[in-house]
Amino acid sequence: MRRFKWLSIIFIVVLFSLAACSSKSEQIDITLAEVTRSVFYTPQYVALEKGFFEEEGLNVDLQTTWGGDKTMTALLSDHADIALVGSETSIYVYHQDATDPVINFAQLTQTDGTFLVAKEPMPNFTWDDLRGEKFLGQRKGGMPQMVGEFVLKKHGIDPHNDLDELIQNIDFANIPGAFASGDAKFVQLFEPTASVFEKEGKGYVIASFGEESGLIPYTVFMAKESLFDDERNIIEKFTRAIYKAQLWVEEHDAEEIAKVVEPYFEDAELDILASSIERYKQQGSFALDPILTEEAWQNLLDIMEEAGELPGDAPYDELVNTEIAEKIISEIK
Numbered sequence: 001m002r003r004f005k006w007l008s009i010i011f012i013v014v015l016f017s018l019a020a021c022s023s024k025s026e027q028i029d030i031t032l033a034e035v036t037r038s039v040f041y042t043p044q045y046v047a048l049e050k051g052f053f054e055e056e057g058l059n060v061d062l063q064t065t066w067g068g069d070k071t072m073t074a075l076l077s078d079h080a081d082i083a084l085v086g087s088e089t090s091i092y093v094y095h096q097d098a099t100d101p102v103i104n105f106a107q108l109t110q111t112d113g114t115f116l117v118a119k120e121p122m123p124n125f126t127w128d129d130l131r132g133e134k135f136l137g138q139r140k141g142g143m144p145q146m147v148g149e150f151v152l153k154k155h156g157i158d159p160h161n162d163l164d165e166l167i168q169n170i171d172f173a174n175i176p177g178a179f180a181s182g183d184a185k186f187v188q189l190f191e192p193t194a195s196v197f198e199k200e201g202k203g204y205v206i207a208s209f210g211e212e213s214g215l216i217p218y219t220v221f222m223a224k225e226s227l228f229d230d231e232r233n234i235i236e237k238f239t240r241a242i243y244k245a246q247l248w249v250e251e252h253d254a255e256e257i258a259k260v261v262e263p264y265f266e267d268a269e270l271d272i273l274a275s276s277i278e279r280y281k282q283q284g285s286f287a288l289d290p291i292l293t294e295e296a297w298q299n300l301l302d303i304m305e306e307a308g309e310l311p312g313d314a315p316y317d318e319l320v321n322t323e324i325a326e327k328i329i330s331e332i333k
Contacts, residue, residue, distance in 0.1 A: 027059045028234060033080035035071045036172070037064050037264065039191050039276045040113040041219065043286055044084060045261040047245035055244075056237035067172075068142065075102065081227065082238060084108060086143045087217040087292070088304060090319050095311040103228060104320045106221040106239045106290035111210035112147040113218065113285055114138070115194045117179070117187050117203040125206040127155035134165045136175060136184040143218060144209075146307040148188050151212040153306065179203065191276035192268050199272065210283050215296045216303065218285075228321065239290050240328045247332075249286055254278035290325040 034041060047053055053060045063080065065071040072089045074080040076098070083102075090102040122129065130152065137159075138144035145168060149159045159166050170178045179187040180202050188209065189197070197203035221242065228235060249257055258273035265273055280286060297316045304310035 027054075027057055028237070029059045029061065030081040030234060030238070031061045031063060031079065033063050033065045033071050033074045033083045033085075035068055035083075035085040035219070036066060038113070039261075039265065039268075039273060040109055040280065040285065041084065042257060042261055042277055042280070043108060043242065043245040043249045045264045046249055046257065047241045049260050049263065050245065050248060052241040052244040052248075053238070056241045058234070058237050058241065072102070075222070075224065076100075081234070082221055082223050084219055084221055087220040087222070087297075087300060088143055088146075088309070090220075090222055091304070091314040092311065094314060094319060100224045100226050101319070102222050103225050104217065104220045104222045104292055105228075105235055105322075106242050106325055107217050107219075107287045107292040107296075108221060108242070108290075109218045109285050110215050110287040110296065111218060111283060111285045112144065112213050112216060113190050113280065114144050114148065114188045114209045115191070115205045115279075116207040116209065117189050117194055117197060118206050119185050119203060121204045122206045127152070127157060127207070130157055130186060131162050132164050133186060134167070134184040135159075135163050136167045136170065136179050136182070136187040138168065138175070138188055139170070139172060140168045141309060143216075143303075144188060144190075146303050146309060147209050147213045147216070150303045150306050151209050154212065191279060192265070192272045195272050195275045195279070196268075205279075208283055210285055213303065214299055215293075216300050217292045217296050220292060221290075232324075235324050236328065239324050240332070243290055243325070243328050243332060246286065246288060246290070249281075250288055254281060289329055291322050291329070292320050292325075294320075 048060060065074050068085050068089045071083050071085040072093060075083040087104050090104055093102050137148050152159045167184060176193050194205050198205060254274045254277040257277050258270055262270060262273060294316050297320060301310060301314055
């Protein structure tokens with residue numbers, strides 16, 4: 001009888017072990033390349049940290065590739081299955097006659113993420129205050145730079161003639177330091193750097209490029225067309241996890257969100273993370289769902305054309321797939 005009892009216990013342990021192994025083997029490994037590490041991408045880190053990808057059977061290896069060109073290279077060379085990067089990069093690839101074009105399938109951020117920061121407080125700021133001043137912008141060819149120039153022109157300022165100097169040759173990582181130590185009066189910064197500068201008295205946020213430029217598919221998840229053809233289920237699982245995270249971010253306050261994403265920003269103080277997230281929430285930077293609309297796409301094309309960076313036609317129907325996002329939203333609702 002005792003022997004039977006021990007055999008039963010062993011049998012149950014084996015069954016649980018086999019079940020665990022089976023569950024683990026059913027997880028699909030994918031590599032996700034993000035263009036940079038940014039508070040701007042908060043919903044993505046929520047999806048990772050809250051286990052939304054795991055719920056969908058995805059084991060996501062997040063790689064930070066530091067730059068749009070490197071991110072797209074990783075995707076095109078199969079070193080990444082999915083990329084989070086500016087949607088303008090898919091247009092550049094399209095015009096290189098790619099045999100396996102890149103498709104935008106889930107939007108993460110829907111505004112520009114930069115802020116105009118001044119060396120001194122300017123409570124009565126108007127955009128005309130930039131005339132004749134030195135402005136440290138983002139590097140030429142990227143979305144931050146294109147949006148920056150678009151907003152200045154919107155306010156009647158020619159970036160190349162009305163400013164004392166427009167600086168666009170500083171690497172992204174070095175822009176904050178160059179502003180702090182240099183003589184530029186204005187700079188274009190992302191969070192949490194803008195909040196850090198305010199806390200340290202090095203600069204003051206006086207305007208938002210995101211609010212001024214309107215809705216844009218600023219950072220989008222994309223994959224090669226072949227992934228849609230061969231493993232569409234991966235796209236569906238991934239999009240469902242992202243949508244869950246978007247809903248979670250919308251329903252929780254900045255302090256709660258900051259505690260969840262804190263592991264991804266070890267050098268940032270919790271209050272700075274919270275203030276950065278709140279600033280992005282307030283201006284609607286985090287997309288509320290994954291759908292990239294045709295109207296937002298056209299706004300992107302207008303900004304690129306104004307900057308002289310649009311290489312040609314960029315058909316929405318060919319470069320954007322909303323079918324999966326629409327399906328996921330209808331299921332969850």
